Amino acid sequence: MGSSIYTNYEEIAAVLLFVIGFLNLLIQPNLVKKIIGLDVMDAAIYLFLAAKGYIAGRTAPIVTDGILSADHYINPIPAGLVLTGIVVSVSVSAVMMALTICLYREYRTLDLDEILVMLQEQETAQLQRIQRDEREGRSA
Amino acid sequence: MTALRILLLIFLIICAVAVSFSKRLLVSIIIYMAFSLIMSILWMILESPDLAITEAAVGAGVTSILFFVMLKKIQSIQMDPDQEDES
Amino acid sequence: MSRPNPSYEGSRRQKFMQWLKGEYDPSEGKLETTEPDTSLFTDSEYHEIHLYLRNEYADNEEHFRRGVRKHLTRIQKLYRLMAVITAIFMTVLLLWAVSYEPSYGDPNAPENNEVATRYIEHGLAETGAINIVAGMILDYRAFDTFGESCVLFVALCCVLILLRVDADEEAGSHAREAMFDRHFEPKNDIILQRMCRVLVPAIVIFGIYVVLNGHLSPGGGFSGGAIIGTGLILYLTAFGFANTERFMTEKVARLFSVAALTFYCFAKSYSFYTGANHLPSVISTGTPGAILSAGLIVYLNICVGIVVACTMYSFYVLFRKGGY
Numbered sequence: 001m002g003s004s005i006y007t008n009y010e011e012i013a014a015v016l017l018f019v020i021g022f023l024n025l026l027i028q029p030n031l032v033k034k035i036i037g038l039d040v041m042d043a044a045i046y047l048f049l050a051a052k053g054y055i056a057g058r059t060a061p062i063v064t065d066g067i068l069s070a071d072h073y074i075n076p077i078p079a080g081l082v083l084t085g086i087v088v089s090v091s092v093s094a095v096m097m098a099l100t101i102c103l104y105r106e107y108r109t110l111d112l113d114e115i116l117v118m119l120q121e122q123e124t125a126q127l128q129r130i131q132r133d134e135r136e137g138r139s140a
Numbered sequence: 141m142t143a144l145r146i147l148l149l150i151f152l153i154i155c156a157v158a159v160s161f162s163k164r165l166l167v168s169i170i171i172y173m174a175f176s177l178i179m180s181i182l183w184m185i186l187e188s189p190d191l192a193i194t195e196a197a198v199g200a201g202v203t204s205i206l207f208f209v210m211l212k213k214i215q216s217i218q219m220d221p222d223q224e225d226e227s
Numbered sequence: 228m229s230r231p232n233p234s235y236e237g238s239r240r241q242k243f244m245q246w247l248k249g250e251y252d253p254s255e256g257k258l259e260t261t262e263p264d265t266s267l268f269t270d271s272e273y274h275e276i277h278l279y280l281r282n283e284y285a286d287n288e289e290h291f292r293r294g295v296r297k298h299l300t301r302i303q304k305l306y307r308l309m310a311v312i313t314a315i316f317m318t319v320l321l322l323w324a325v326s327y328e329p330s331y332g333d334p335n336a337p338e339n340n341e342v343a344t345r346y347i348e349h350g351l352a353e354t355g356a357i358n359i360v361a362g363m364i365l366d367y368r369a370f371d372t373f374g375e376s377c378v379l380f381v382a383l384c385c386v387l388i389l390l391r392v393d394a395d396e397e398a399g400s401h402a403r404e405a406m407f408d409r410h411f412e413p414k415n416d417i418i419l420q421r422m423c424r425v426l427v428p429a430i431v432i433f434g435i436y437v438v439l440n441g442h443l444s445p446g447g448g449f450s451g452g453a454i455i456g457t458g459l460i461l462y463l464t465a466f467g468f469a470n471t472e473r474f475m476t477e478k479v480a481r482l483f484s485v486a487a488l489t490f491y492c493f494a495k496s497y498s499f500y501t502g503a504n505h506l507p508s509v510i511s512t513g514t515p516g517a518i519l520s521a522g523l524i525v526y527l528n529i530c531v532g533i534v535v536a537c538t539m540y541s542f543y544v545l546f547r548k549g550g551y
Binding site for chain 3: 003005007008011012015018019023026027052053055056058060061063069073075076077078079084086087088091092094097098099101102113116120127130134
């Protein structure tokens with residue numbers, strides 16, 4: 001174990017948030033909560049990046065009083081990366097919400113496990129119908 | 141400042157856990173909204189005002205509105221008598 | 228009536244036009260194809276096997292179905308266990324990695340390298356933007372931002388495909404959607420409307436301020452566009468579709484987003500052509516601090532703002548009604 005685990009609170013929180021979101025995504029059967037889990041994972045990544053860019057005692061990267069020294073501002077690169085990422089994550093979750101609405105329209109439930117069982121039953125019903133048709137055809 | 145940081149981070153983790161344990165979907169969406177707002181304060185502390193303003197507008201505003209509209213849509217599909225006859 | 232030109236018949240141009248229309252396939256008859264191998268079972272044998280399996284299944288249907296359920300729950304238990312184990316493993320691994328990271332706020336961390344130093348020290352002179360982040364994402368890395376705007380547009384197209392209710396799709400489906408929508412809409416709520424009359428102009432003007440000052444202060448196209456979109460959504464919630472359709476229809480949203488993306492593309496191509504790579508540039512950076520400075524950044528910010536605002540508003544409308 002390195003020593004910086006006692007100072008990197010943001011990074012530790014980012015790791016925990018990432019794992020919580022990941023677990024949410026994996027074992028939560030509800031589709032809406034799955035989407036929120038993915039958003040939490042996104043936020044964890046952004047938190048990690050922003051924490052990496054922070055430098056103690058410096059100000060935001062906006063030129064004030066004409067000072068152009070690199071010792072005066074924090075690292076602007078993570079901020080630029082995260083800025084575009086936030087907006088893209090919204091569009092990704094909007095697409096997922098649209099898919100959720102389509103799934104709900106088809107199966108009338110938000111529970112992924114129930115949807116799986118329903119799919120299985122649909123398949124069985126289809127098989128049975130084919131079989132019945134065949135039997136009737138043979139007897140006739 | 142360190143105490144505030146740690147407090148906000150603990151809030152974040154509590155919100156993330158509470159999302160998955162809340163019974164109603166509306167509650168979990170509102171908790172996610174609070175999560176986004178805390179995130180935007182944290183970005184202010186991390187000296188990234190660009191991110192703070194974007195997160196407040198996009199994360200807490202637009203995403204939550206879209207979630208609410210999605211819930212409303214699902215409820216209206218649920219109450220639809222015509223489609224239930226078809227299925 | 229004009230007679231077909233004999234030199235046009237069978238020419239490459241005609242074939243190309245036919246290919247565009249989908250009537251002509253240049254690879255037809257030239258591709259090597261193999262027939263699928265059917266020698267394993269003959270047709271009747273295959274049929275027999277199929278029938279046997281089906282009968283077997285039908286006789287033990289109840290048993291089989293219970294087996295499927297049991298199988299599903301067993302798989303689910305295993306899946307949950309594996310997920311928790313993966314999560315614990317990941318936590319330990321990532322925390323172990325974090326413990327070797329440079330500590331919080333360290334100025335000598337490896338990510339604060341010469342790239343960031345250069346952006347800060349030369350950013351104002353080269354891009355003219357006071358907000359170094361805006362100068363970075365709209366000048367040094369403008370192509371990346373163009374891709375992000377396109378991602379927004381593509382996401383909008385996806386939602387459109389998934390949720391759109393076409394007029395000719397099914398008779399009455401449009402009316403039914405509208406009925407559902409009315410079911411939840413606030414019915415001329417006087418408090419909401421009065422408040423919106425005060426709030427919506429303030430929100431939209433604040434959004435425009437944030438977009439226009441993107442190179443001078445925190446903000447920019449992404450956040451300002453989201454604020455404008457939220458203002459429009461609030462207006463729609465209060466006053467209903469009949470009022471918003473006067474100025475914001477699907478046509479307007481599509482026109483504005485496509486025009487903004489096209490302008491972005493051409494402006495940035497021009498800027499690359501004239502000297503993005505430290506060739507002498509025609510576009511002056513202006514005096515730092517003025518509203519019309521920083522070269523193309525103001526206009527690109529406006530483009531991004533338009534795309535984001537149209538996308539957010541369209542998401543809301545599509546989710547709510549499946550059309551404008």
